[in-house]
Amino acid sequence: MLKCHYSKPSAILSILQGCNSIKRLKRIHAYVIVNGLQDHPKISNKLLNFCAVSVAGSISYAQLLFQHIENPSTEAWNSIIRGFAQGPSPLQALLYYNSMVSTSASQPDNHIFSFVLKACKIIKAEKKSMEVHGLIIRHGYERDVIVCTNLVRSYAGNGLLGSARRVFNDMTDRDLVCWNCMISCYSQAGFHQDALKLFSQMRDEKVGLDGFTLVGLVASCAHMGALNIGIEMHKIAWEKGFLQDYYVGNALIDMYAKCGSLDDALNVFNEMKRKDISTWNSMIVGFGVHGRGDEAIALFKQMLMAGVQPNSITFLGLLCGFSHQGLVEEGIQYFHLMSSEFKLKPGVKHYGCLVDLYGRAGKLEKALELIESSSYDDPVLWRTLLSSCKIHRNVATGEIALKSLVRLGLSNAGDYILMATIYAEVKDIDGVARMREKIKIQGMKTTMGLTWIEVGDKVHKFVVNDISHPDSCEIYDKLKQIINRLALLGYSEEAAIGRDPEFDLETSSSYHSEKLAIAFGLVKTPEGSCIRIMKNLRICRDCHTFTKFISKAFNREIIVRDRVRFHHFNNGICSCCDYW
């Protein structure tokens, strides 16, 4: 039992200060009650705060304490709302906030608004964010930079980038954190151009920058395939001394890998004095998506030697590399190693890689078996199988995969297009017609194929048959000239039906976006230099053949990043060895 002199409030408070476990706290609480001090404001707040907020606390005990507070002060509301906002049930934070606003005499303060907004972001409570915004204004906190930064994040996290930006614009004194926050919101939402634009505004306004700024921007460069801008960022990071920051280094490795420049990724990797698990993962995943599974293994072994434990992402990188390189045996081995040796449970993504591995290698029954034996009835697994059926022209298994997607109610236009292509490959015209019909009847939208190319510091976007580019005339002239030249070397365009995934239901003849981008690249970049393009879908077979011919006829290295992997075209050959 605690000694009697603890009955003084100040003594109890100082004991509470040093409390580090819920068990001890409960003993103190009992003592507080025995001495009739449970309503002492400072003591009850301290007890509540520890339970709600501390890692050693207990949110359910905090709830219990809170129930016994007669007129909770702002501090008390603060603790309970904060506790739930950062815990496993943020919805509770909103419920407490509601009852505070509607029943309590205590007023919410800047801290409470921050916690509530955090909860709104996590549980995607878009309407609530707006409502809270109203109350923030009414309580006069619309000039509080931290509250507003939370508001920006909360709006952006709910997909309301426009609202987030308006809040940002209306802020009177913006600090570096809030600029960083706006940039990372854009980056995470996929608004990469906006992130870059904001950065140039940041420079104009001489705000300065730090590692956080760079991470958001470099991630955007990675997603856009904007190598030149990424190199700029690398330079800045070097000049300002941010290269030793894990996050910056890892983002750079990822950026170089995603921009097709694996050597540069490796340079950053090697120069990082301290590497964490993500540093290794970024590099292993980089090798993986480039189809260099053997190098991924080598790095994995080095990682183990360095005493770093792999995690599930490490294995995704490895398995991804194996499937692109066709290393079936290794894939199976590492898939098992994952759980047997490293106690990691394979997730649906790992199954996805393995289905892909079997599927590409033509072992379609194995792939099917694997899906059926796994506990995942996941659309992505069936879609992966369907893609493999396309490669190997397997109608029967393809139909099983498509049926599963329909059964799950998750089939999309892309799936029918894939199946239509399989029918087309085996000259089943009725099958093709049935698939077209399904898409039409159900009014499904096809995903528009897009290709991006970076020239200088600008990223240009193309769609199929694009005529919106200011240099369109020049591009089409060049394309016709290219096609004539390639024809002499034996290239002929494949039939329209084989040209998924930009397969167009309306027009029979079309110029795929990658052809336009490559033609543009040939016009705008110096002779002999490398052309890098990026697609949102898989490259189709015709364009793949076309690009091989170009690389030879025009003596250009062409690097294509498609939705899932890289193709390095050189002298008429592709690094994927036509295995994709």
Added chain:
DNA sequence: TTGTGATCCC
């Protein structure tokens, strides 16, 4: 006691 960052199957 309140705000910002990287790697992830098709």
